Every structure is written in C-alpha cells, then in structure tokens.
Amino acid sequence: MEKFQHLLQHLDRMMLTLLKAVAILCFILLTVLVTANVVVRFLPVVSLHWFDEIVEMLYAYLVFYGAAALWINSEHFSVGDWISGRIIKRATAVRCYRLMLELLKLLFAGIFLYYSFRLTVLALDVTNVFAIPKRILYSCMPLSALIMVVYSLCSIALQISKMGKSRDDTLTSVT
Numbered sequence: 001m002e003k004f005q006h007l008l009q010h011l012d013r014m015m016l017t018l019l020k021a022v023a024i025l026c027f028i029l030l031t032v033l034v035t036a037n038v039v040v041r042f043l044p045v046v047s048l049h050w051f052d053e054i055v056e057m058l059y060a061y062l063v064f065y066g067a068a069a070l071w072i073n074s075e076h077f078s079v080g081d082w083i084s085g086r087i088i089k090r091a092t093a094v095r096c097y098r099l100m101l102e103l104l105k106l107l108f109a110g111i112f113l114y115y116s117f118r119l120t121v122l123a124l125d126v127t128n129v130f131a132i133p134k135r136i137l138y139s140c141m142p143l144s145a146l147i148m149v150v151y152s153l154c155s156i157a158l159q160i161s162k163m164g165k166s167r168d169d170t171l172t173s174v175t
Contacts (some may be wrong), residue, residue, distance in 0.1 A: 012072070015147070019069035026062035031054065048069030050129040057132070061140045068144035071109075072151050092163075099159040106156060109148035 037051055070076040084094045120142050123134040 016069060016072050019065050019072070019147070023062050023066035023069060026058045026065075030058050030062065033058070042127050053127045053129055053132065060137060063138040064144040071148045074155075084167045091120035095159065095163045099156065099163065102152060102156045102159050106149065106152040107127040109145055109152050113142055113149055 032050075033051060037048055040046060040048055064118055067076065083097060088094050116138070120135050120138040121154055123138055125134050126132060127134065127137070
C-alpha cells in the first residue's frame with residue numbers, strides 16, 4: 001500500500017510539473033511572438049500572417065493547462081473559506097459542507113469535460129494558414145477538464161475519508 005501511495009505521489013508531482021512547464025513554455029512563446037509582432041509593425045522586414053493561429057493555440061493551452069495546474073493544488077480563484085468555523089460551528093457539518101463544495105467542483109468539471117469534448121469532436125475545420133485541425137487547438141479543453149475531474153474525485157475521496165476517520169465533533173479535527 002505504501003509503494004502504491006508513493007507511486008501516486010510521484011505521478012501527481014510529474015503531472016503538476018508537466019502542466020506548469022507547458023503553461024510557462026506557452027507564456028514564453030507568446031511573449032516572444034507578441035514582441036516580434038510589435039517589432040515587425042515598426043520594421044516591416046517579414047510578414048507574420050500566421051501570427052493569429054499560433055497565438056490562439058498558445059493562449060488556449062496556457063489558459064486551460066494552467067487552470068488544470070491550479071486545480072490540482074486548489075489554487076484557483078475562490079472567495080475563500082469564510083463559512084467553516086465562523087458560520088458552521090460543528091466539525092461534522094463543516095466536513096459535509098466541504099464535501100458539498102467538492103461535489104459542486106466535480107459537477108462543474110464534469111460539465112466542462114462533456115461540452116469541451118463534444119466541441120473538440122465536432123470541430124471539423126482547419127486553420128487558414130497552417131491547416132492545423134481545430135481539434136488540436138481545442139484538445140487542451142477536454143484534457144484539462146479530465147485532469148480536473150480526476151483530481152476532484154480524489155478530493156472527494158479525501159473528504160469522505162476525513163469524515164470516516166474521526167467522530168470527534170471539535171473544529172480542530174476538521175483541518
């Protein structure tokens with residue numbers, strides 16, 4: 001069991017590292033391309049007629065893979081947990097509240113997965129200059145959504161295991 005847990009932690013770190021690397025690479029390439037586009041406007045030495053296609057793809061990959069990386073560590077935008085401990089006092093109720101939040105996150109990720117996969121499958125057109133299938137541009141959406149669903153399921157399992165471990169009804173045992 002310990003080896004399996006160690007393997008999962010290793011895969012988790014690899015996934016996060018890969019997603020961060022893709023997001024950083026996309027950001028660097030976007031910076032270079034936008035800078036080149038600005039320079040070419042003042043010094044028209046070459047045409048960047050293909051610029052829009054590549055920027056569109058890089059920006060989509062940056063946003064969606066970056067969002068998946070944030071989702072893994074629950075670092076995505078939120079209003080914070082201002083209910084646990086302040087409004088809800090009982091530890092059991094706090095655990096149920098947090099489980100409900102995880103279920104809502106799973107619902108969002110599931111809907112996002114369904115519709116982004118549908119969009120990707122139905123996309124039959126290609127880009128104008130490089131004739132890149134739009135499916136390649138859109139593929140980042142269902143892949144990042146799938147990552148979000150998997151990590152949401154893991155968070156739900158973690159919340160359920162926390163509920164079953166301790167029947168102590170003090171708030172110190174919730175965190």
